[in-house]
Amino acid sequence: MTNNSFTTEAEELGKLRDEIDSVDQQIQQLVNQRAQCAQKVADVKEHFSKPGESVVFYRPEREAQVLRRVMERNQGPLPAEGVARLFREIMSQCLALEEPMKIAYLGPEGTFTQQAALKHFGHAVECQGQGSIEDVFREVEAGGANFGVVPVENSTEGVITHTLDSFVGSNLNICGEVALRIHHHFLLKEALLKKGAVANPTKVYSHAQSLAQCRQWLDANWPGIERIAVSSNAEAARRAQEEEGAAAIASEAAAELYNLNIATANIEDMPDNTTRFLIIGKQTTEISGDDKTSLLVASKNKPGALYHLLAPFHEEGVSLTRIETRPSKSGTWNYIFFIDLEGHQNEEKVAKAMALVQQQCTDFKCLGSYPKAVL
């Protein structure tokens, strides 16, 4: 043999590629076997359904359980989250065989909300961008979409009050939640970005929360720069475009809108800077074993009302994860509290605490119990 090492490399690679091909065939066979099982599940459900009853194919609690098991038992070398994302897509495709789902989201295409929709439902769904949060609710209520996806908490802008307010007048349930990582960038005008070196901006605009979230990076890289808080990151980008020597901290979308360049990407100090989205729909979700419940509670505006309201949760050992207070728009409700708690409304201690709270308040509505975001 003239070139022994080459032959050996080719031989080694050939053997490994044969193994990969064989593994691929097995994976493909199993993925289709799984799809057959999903079809049989649909057949059984349809066979046992009562006439006129609509059959529920999509079970968020079951999907959450599958994903959790995948993450728990993963041995690598692939990361658990990566493998779970593969199973999200496999389930998405299996479900599309039973019932191709329509998902309404706060559009347009390319928004974080669409990313959230695809992260939660996988890519085998039909996504419909809507012009407003109200339109998402309306589309799901009217049956034009099976589920909707709306933002509810943005780490830079705080709570999205539109979404909370929309629940007041709607009969839709929360069926799930999604968390997405959001990045901040240091933006400059083209004129400030010289070849090889960045000309010095003297001030940087951003929302106060974004400035806070990038404080360490600014300290390390632009220690002398004046930091000016404005109403939104889009406003910051607008000013960076108009004013001489100004930079902005904002998203890639804002950079494009105001024709700025990304001088440095992903400058947030905490890499887990996230925005939370809710899945809304008509169906209720069963216990998955690791759930959250969202409540809407109205109370008279008297001192200590909130403290008394919350006492039963404390007594029953139910953890509250979030409370938002909103002034009521109708005369009958003085204040509305949006409360997130750990657990499912069908769990005994949660049900007991909720019943006690309900006795004490002007109005009470459970917006839904749903699995905690897995991915």
Next chain:
Amino acid sequence: MTNNSFTTEAEELGKLRDEIDSVDQQIQQLVNQRAQCAQKVADVKEHFSKPGESVVFYRPEREAQVLRRVMERNQGPLPAEGVARLFREIMSQCLALEEPMKIAYLGPEGTFTQQAALKHFGHAVECQGQGSIEDVFREVEAGGANFGVVPVENSTEGVITHTLDSFVGSNLNICGEVALRIHHHFLLKEALLKKGAVANPTKVYSHAQSLAQCRQWLDANWPGIERIAVSSNAEAARRAQEEEGAAAIASEAAAELYNLNIATANIEDMPDNTTRFLIIGKQTTEISGDDKTSLLVASKNKPGALYHLLAPFHEEGVSLTRIETRPSKSGTWNYIFFIDLEGHQNEEKVAKAMALVQQQCTDFKCLGSYPKAVL
């Protein structure tokens, strides 16, 4: 038993879910086994590489072959394209273990070009949005990104000349192509969208090609409406916002930009309305068995020059799939032709025809041979 049918349904579903869980475990084990094989491939390549030589982990021709085999042997019930997309993600994750790739694309986030990048490379890559096509080329040339993704043909706007011109001054190769479906929507101002019924617009603006692509839908739904061609779909959306009684045919992004509502979505007559993107990089691609080659050929401006240039392809039985003519910017080249042909530059008849063509022209450059888009 009090409720026999319920018990049976629960039993049937329980059995099927156990089978699904067992199948899932096997899939997970195999996906990780595949990743181990990919790691061994990397080890072998590194072991046999010469000192200082950079090892190539990403092989577009090999990925194209895997995807084609998946689609050929697929027995269902899942659609072949869906299963191929799963394998795209599996390969993306396996590759990320060897070498997490950086992909520069024409930004911002949420553009069709980003969608194309994710469709081609899967989701286990780091995407970097760039401000212009030139920036994508520069980023890949400078080594800041492993590959770049740029649009090259848009069915509504025609060829993207910026991309073709960028190849003239660049040493990058074309490593692949991606096709994406693009949708058109019928857009109206909020005021024209009455509850339950659409008030009648009297005219519709769009790019001439978009009007042509939605002709059947317009004939069926708005037979009397005046159709006015404008320079771009964004311009059409702008006019629909400003003029009374005007509608537009444009994208969702244009609807958002000019605050219009989507009255009817996806109105294009041909559901396969696509835009084509190119993958650019430093490496060359081997024969995959179903390839394309792109050439840049310069010729003196004399009548019949193009015909003579193309004769060797005809004689060798090489099919040309596209020819674009661009005026040269430098004095030495009078006309530049961008030619796409079927086959790989390492295939005998292609190599022979290319050698003959090269003898006849002022300048000649092979931009790359690459697998035809599989998905």
